[in-house]
Amino acid sequence: MSTSTFRAAVVRDPGGPDSIEIIDVPVREPGRGEVRVAVAAAAVNPVDLAVAAGLFHARGVIHQPDHTGLGWDFAGTVVATGPDVDLAVGTRVAGLVDGFDRDHGSYAEQLTVPVAKLAVVPDGLDLSTASTVPVNGLAAAGILDLLGDATPGADRLLVTGAAGAVGGYLAVLAADRGWRVTGLARPADEEFVRGLGAEFVTHAEPGWDAVADCAVFQERALALVRDGGTLVGVQPGNAPATERGITVRTVVAGPDSTRLDDLLGRVAAGELPARVHAAVPLDQVPDAHRAVAGGGVRGRYVIHP
Ligand SMILES: NC(=O)c1ccc[n+]([C@@H]2O[C@H](COP(=O)([O-])OP(=O)(O)OC[C@H]3O[C@@H](n4cnc5c(N)ncnc54)[C@H](OP(=O)(O)O)[C@@H]3O)[C@@H](O)[C@H]2O)c1
Known part of the structure; x- marks a missing residue:
């Protein structure tokens, strides 16, 4: 050079x-x-x-x-x-x-x-x-912005792709906002996902209050959301059409120094899985x-x- x-x-x-x-x-x-x-x-x-x-x-x-x-x-x-x-x-x-x-x-x-x-x-x-950390940590934080706080009786969140980068961060961060998190991942990912403090499944039945679709299941993820629940996707401009009163949103990760500072601190402290x-x-x-x-x-x- x-x-x-x-x-x-x-x-x-x-x-x-x-x-x-x-x-x-x-x-x-x-x-x-x-x-x-x-x-x-x-x-x-x-x-x-x-x-x-x-x-x-x-x-x-x-x-x-x-x-x-x-x-x-x-x-x-x-x-x-x-x-x-x-x-x-x-x-x-x-x-x-x-x-x-x-x-x-x-x-x-x-x-x-x-x-x-x-x-x-x-x-x-x-x-x-x-x-x-940056794009995936900020995406996970952005998904939580869209999900908001869990409410009593409507706090069951399924995270697809929970062994991935976005899903792994989200599984931890969502618990802070009151969500009871279940991570969907491959069978070999069970120890990792449970280590995040989440429940673990390899296949999910319908009926979730909210689904964060980090594995990009799209319509299959929508079908898992209960009537009137929430789906958050990760592909802007490519969200499934809503049905059954479900709120469908997609995240767009963008720069945010303050938030990134917090995410890096939590990774350094061993609280987030990078x-x-x-x-x-x-x-x-x-x-x-x-x-x-x-x-x-x-x-x-x-x-x-
Ligand atoms: N909108 C935004 O701002 C934004 C920002 C960041 C990321 N994203 C998007 O978010 C998505 C996830 O990103 P990432 O970095 O987290 O990807 P990643 O690390 O590859 O995670 C995806 C996970 O989903 C798993 N998965 C896929 N199909 C599955 C299945 N049928 N059963 C169980 N697990 C399955 C994958 O496992 P296998 O590897 O075994 O298939 C992988 O562990 C990507 O599409 C990415 O482009 C969007």
């Missing part, structure tokens, strides 16, 4: 893992309210596979003339600061770059981002683990995407650029 460029994983003609390229891009100095971060770790999330596959290009959401940057979540160290920034060079931070239509992403040696999109990583929390499956270099992004696409991976692949 020269001092004026850095390496980044992008897609030009998205078509799955084989279309991912590592290119040199120019360093961008931080503007007002921004920092430049040397990325130590970038988590591989399902949304990244969808971007690389061209799903959002096909939906007309991405209009990049040359290349589209991959990756939302990151953790690293501040190496330069713009005006009106309180963070010192050397501060360890984690955050997310949200939105789809962008030429840059977190799968890169460097990232220039607004401080509003990140939080300081607490001492004692390693950067690989911290990089797995799991790293493996760390791989930038060159192996396509392999990591192939592995995640196969399913069954527990914990995140983390890119070490």
Whole structure:
């Protein structure tokens, strides 16, 4: 790497893992309210596979003339600061770059981002683990915003995909709001899900006051909600049509420094489950995407650029 460029994983003609390229891009100095971060770790999330596959290009959401940057979540160290920034060079931070239509992403040696999109990583929390928290922790918190507090007699919440990143955080956070949580996951996930303090099932019968559909069961999840209950999905713009008086919502995770600060603190304290499956270099992004696409991976692949 020269001092004026850095390496980044992008897609030009998205078509799955084989279309991912590592290119040199120019360093961008931080503007007002921004920092430049040397990325130590970038988590591989399902949304990244969808971007690389061209799903959002096909939906007309991405209009990049040359290349589209991959990756939302990151953790690293501040190496330069713009005006009106309180963070010192050397501060360890984690955050997310949200939105789809962008030429840059977190799968890169460097990232220039607004401080509003990140939080300081607490001492004692390693950067690989911290990089797995932002988008999925904020999604879980956003699902809880949509669910609200449980009420007496209407407090049974089913979390599908409870052994996944969003579902795992949600299973813990929902108990704080009075929900009695049951996690639906694969048979081998029983110990993990029960360790979150949730009940465990591999199949669910209908009748739940609320279902948080982190496994993207869609209509199958809707069928599990009681009449007049609540379904919260994770795919904005792709929610099942309501029926039987059910409230149907979808979450959109976005940057929130204050909330991310709290989530990172709770991960550092061991209260929230952040799991790293493996760390791989930038060159192996396509392999990591192939592995995640196969399913069954527990914990995140983390890119070490
Ligand atoms: N809207 C937003 O802002 C937002 C933000 C973050 C994430 N998301 C979305 O939320 C979803 C979950 O993300 P994630 O990171 O939590 O994914 P993840 O870690 O892959 O978790 C999904 C879990 O669901 C499980 N699952 C799938 N089918 C199942 C079945 N039939 N029975 C039991 N378990 C099953 C998976 O197990 P297997 O691996 O064994 O299949 C996996 O453990 C993704 O679609 C993601 O794109 C949305």
